[in-house]
Amino acid sequence: MTTLLLALIAGAVVGLALGGLGGGGSILAVPALIYLLDFTPVAATTASLLIVAATTATSLYTHAKDGNVQWRAGILFAAAGIVPALLGGTLAGRLPEALLTGAFSVIAFVAALRMLRPQQSAADHSRLPVQPARAAATGAGLGAITGFLGVGGGFLAVPALVSVLGLKMKGAVGTSLLVITITSLAALTARTGTAHGLRWEVIAPFTGAAILGAWDGKHLAAKVSGATLQRVFAWVLAAVAAVMLLDALT
Template identity: 70%
Template sequence: MSTLLLALVAGGVIGLALGALGGGGSVLAVPALIYLLGLTPAAATTASLIIVAATSTTALYAHARDGNVAWKTGPLFAAAGIIPAHLTGAASARVPEAVLTAAFSGIAALAATAMLRTRRDRAPGSGPVPVHPARAAGAGAGLGAVTGFIGVGGGFLAVPALRTVLALPMRKVVGTSLLVITVNSLAALTARTGTGAGLDWGVIAPFTGAAILGAWDGKRLAAKISGPALQRIFAYVLLAVAAVMLADAIW
């Protein structure tokens, strides 16, 4: 299969995950860029931030238009991660690639476990859950630090965090997660300014275009399939990705 076709297929799948789940784009994009398209781990993480930032911005617009973004608490959660993402993004350039791969694998496995354990939406009429600003900011800062270090948008961690910390219904989790991903991806990218000399734009451009189109399809898919079902499917995919990348880091 040609490189262009691989980039288009992989981009479509990543966009579908982002549009449907509000996360998972970069945790799938990084291994696709490394194992299918031949990028180094360092180049793949930077490329994934570019791809996911562009795709999540597009998907965010679609979800915001339908009222599925928590604008009161989401921006606090996202803003708290900007400085940590910038700091750890700069530090990651000094970390061996095998360590980055192993860290990525471990975090993906933890995120999958959290998604499998995430509780169902609260029953209608149960009333809103009060959110302490310090908890939201603390969770957002931790997510930003992870985003910058391993070069991901953070949506695969934001989804379980938004469900447990902010207690949002699944549809608002998806939209709000896209807001968090956009902010964190852009913050992490600013820390990597000047490190993109080895990027292959012949791969990144078609990958991004296909991902943007896939995100619109994912948004429509999310309206047809229950949130818990989508979470379970994606969690098992995450576990498989984590296992492959851990094996690669060890051997």
């Protein structure tokens, strides 16, 4: 199978997951780039940031048109993560590849476990007072993860925006796209030194397929139970995380 075809298929799968789940699907980009398209872990996490930034910015536009983005809350939340994203992006290029792969596998396991847990209603948190210190700490943590591992972090950002800021689910999903776009772009500025390992002939079709796949994912979500999609994705992600952890340890 040619590299171009693999990039298109992998990008479409990532896009389908992202569109169908409303967040979290982009975490498959890094293992796809490493194990299917022969990127190094550092190059894969940098390329993933490019893919994440492009797909989330496109989705952000559609959510903003529907009025599902809380701009002020999202910008303030993302601002806390800009410096950690810069630091994480810088650190990622200086660590052993096995350590980076192992850290990614741990985050992937966390994402899978969170998706398998019953979701709390936004109403459980909507009346709680917002704690600025907790909001800043959570935003900083999300920024660090995005910068270090090259993942969008929608699987963490959405529940954080619900529980910490008390946003309703639709607003949390839309606002998380704003947060992810800002932190991904911040992390990319710290990774200019890792651009030499990127292969644009792979990244471009991968990104295009992911953007188109996200649109199809929305239609898929309308036909299949969201809980079913989430469980299937969670088990796939857990299996991918296990493979990556074994690879890091051997």
